[in-house]
Amino acid sequence: MTVPAQPAHGREDTTDSTAADALRAVVLGVDGVTAVFPSRPLWQRLPAGALSLLQGGAADAEDGPLVEGGGTGPLQVTVRLGVSDSARTPDVVRAVASAVRGHLAPAEVSVSVTVARISAK
Amino acid sequence: MSTSHDTLGCGHTLEELSLYLDTGDFPDPGHLDSCPECRNGLDSLRRLSTAGSELFSSDLADAGSGSDDWMKNILANLKLELRPGRTIPLRSEDPLDRLTETEGSVLALVRSVTDSTPGAVAGKVRLEGDVTVPGEAITVNLDLAVVFGHPLLGSATALRRDLGEALARHTELNIAAIDITITDVIDAPREES
Numbered sequence: 001m002t003v004p005a006q007p008a009h010g011r012e013d014t015t016d017s018t019a020a021d022a023l024r025a026v027v028l029g030v031d032g033v034t035a036v037f038p039s040r041p042l043w044q045r046l047p048a049g050a051l052s053l054l055q056g057g058a059a060d061a062e063d064g065p066l067v068e069g070g071g072t073g074p075l076q077v078t079v080r081l082g083v084s085d086s087a088r089t090p091d092v093v094r095a096v097a098s099a100v101r102g103h104l105a106p107a108e109v110s111v112s113v114t115v116a117r118i119s120a121k
Numbered sequence: 122m123s124t125s126h127d128t129l130g131c132g133h134t135l136e137e138l139s140l141y142l143d144t145g146d147f148p149d150p151g152h153l154d155s156c157p158e159c160r161n162g163l164d165s166l167r168r169l170s171t172a173g174s175e176l177f178s179s180d181l182a183d184a185g186s187g188s189d190d191w192m193k194n195i196l197a198n199l200k201l202e203l204r205p206g207r208t209i210p211l212r213s214e215d216p217l218d219r220l221t222e223t224e225g226s227v228l229a230l231v232r233s234v235t236d237s238t239p240g241a242v243a244g245k246v247r248l249e250g251d252v253t254v255p256g257e258a259i260t261v262n263l264d265l266a267v268v269f270g271h272p273l274l275g276s277a278t279a280l281r282r283d284l285g286e287a288l289a290r291h292t293e294l295n296i297a298a299i300d301i302t303i304t305d306v307i308d309a310p311r312e313e314s
Binding site: 035037038074080082083085088089090093094097098101108109110111112113114115116117118119 | 208221
C-alpha cells in the first residue's frame with residue numbers, strides 16, 4: 001500500500017496511518033456521506049492485508065479508503081461508503097471523487113467509489 | 122467466492138443478525154459497524170420485527186421458525202438480497218474514475234421505502250434487466266404483503282410514486298416500470314369478544 005506522504009525517517013508507519021486517517025476524514029466530510037466501510041468486502045481483504053504487510057505500510061487498508069499504486073500509473077483510490085437517504089447518491093459519489101482528487105493533488109488519481117448502503121444514518 | 126444461500130457475503134448469517142437483535146450477542150461485534158450488508162440486514166429485521174410484533178404479538182424468532190408463511194418468505198428473500206449483487210454504474214466527471222453502487226444497496230432502499238408504507242411489508246424485491254449497462258430499461262418487481270383492511274389501490278399508487286422518487290434520487294437507472302404484486306394479505310388477529 002502506498003500513501004502519498006513525506007514521512008520523516010523512522011516514522012513511516014505513523015505517517016502512513018495519519019495520511020489514511022486524513023483521507024478517510026476527507027470522505028466523511030462530504031455532505032451526505034454517513035459511513036466509510038472497509039474498501040473491500042471481507043472475503044477480498046486478506047490479499048490486500050498481506051500486500052500491505054509485505055510493503056511495510058501500517059495504514060489499515062481494512063478501515064477505510066485503500067490507496068494503491070505509484071510507479072508510472074495513477075494512484076488507485078478505492079472507497080466504499082454509505083450515503084444518507086436524504087441526499088442524492090450520484091451527487092454525493094461525484095463529490096467524494098472530487099474531494100479525494102483534491103486532497104491528493106497534484107498526484108494523478110483514479111478514484112473508485114462504491115455505495116454499499118443508503119440509509120437514514 | 123461462493124457462499125451458501127444461508128450465508129451472507131461476509132460469512133455471517135441472517136440468523137446471527139436476528140439473534141443479535143434478540144440477545145445482543147454476536148460473534149464479532151465490531152464487524153457490525155464495518156459491514157454494510159449486515160447493517161442493511163439489521164435495518165430490515167428491525168422493521169420486520171416491529172411489523173411482526175404489531176400484528177401478532179410474537180417475536181421475530183417465532184415468525185421465522187415457520188409459524189407464518191409470509192414472514193418466512195420475506196426472510197428467505199432477505200437472505201438473497203443482503204449481498205452486494207450486481208454493480209450499478211454512476212456517471213463520472215473524470216474518465217479515470219469508476220463510480221458505482223451495489224445492487225444490494227438499491228434493493229435495501231426499495232425495501233426501506235416499502236416498509237415505511239403503513240400496512241405494507243416488502244416481500245421479494247428484484248431489479249429485472251441489465252443494471253450494469255447505463256440506460257438499459259429496468260423493471261422493479263416488488264412482492265408486497267399488506268395488512269387486511271388497508272386500501273390496496275391507494276397504497277400501491279402511493280408506494281409506486283415514493284419508489285419512483287427514491288430511485289430517481291439515488292440511482293441513475295432507467296426505470297421503465299415498477300410492478301407491484303400483492304402476494305399476501307395478512308389478516309391481523311381480532312380481539313376476542
